Amino acid sequence: MSLAACVAFESLSLHYPVHYSTSVPWVTSLLSTLDTAAVRTVACHIRLLGSIDALDWDGLGKLFSSGPYKTLERVKFAINLWVGVHSTFEEVEGLVRSRLDTFDKKGILSIANA
DSSP: OOOTTOOSOSEEEEEEEEOTTOOBTHHHHHHTTOOOSOOOEEEEEEEESSOGGGBOHHHHHHHHTSGGGTTOOEEEEEEEEOTTOSSOHHHHHHHHHHHTHHHHHHTOEEEEEO
């Protein structure tokens, strides 16, 4: 999949689960295919069944600081913690804020309990 042909949208919303004992490299890979500087908002709606560290946080941080995402005004995470996840929402929120601290300091990062 590629977002290369998508040149006219300002908002992008991804919905995906994070399963137990998996990684989710496709999120960063997919977002890296975008070739426009018009994106203002990226929203990730996550059904968390495993670890929030399954995402490539370093890759996302670098990507959101690069060309196509320089116009970002909001990075949103809506996280639905499923039964069996051994973390509280506050712990998960803290991890996301620490992984994307540059955007948190800019005031463009928002995290909600979905």
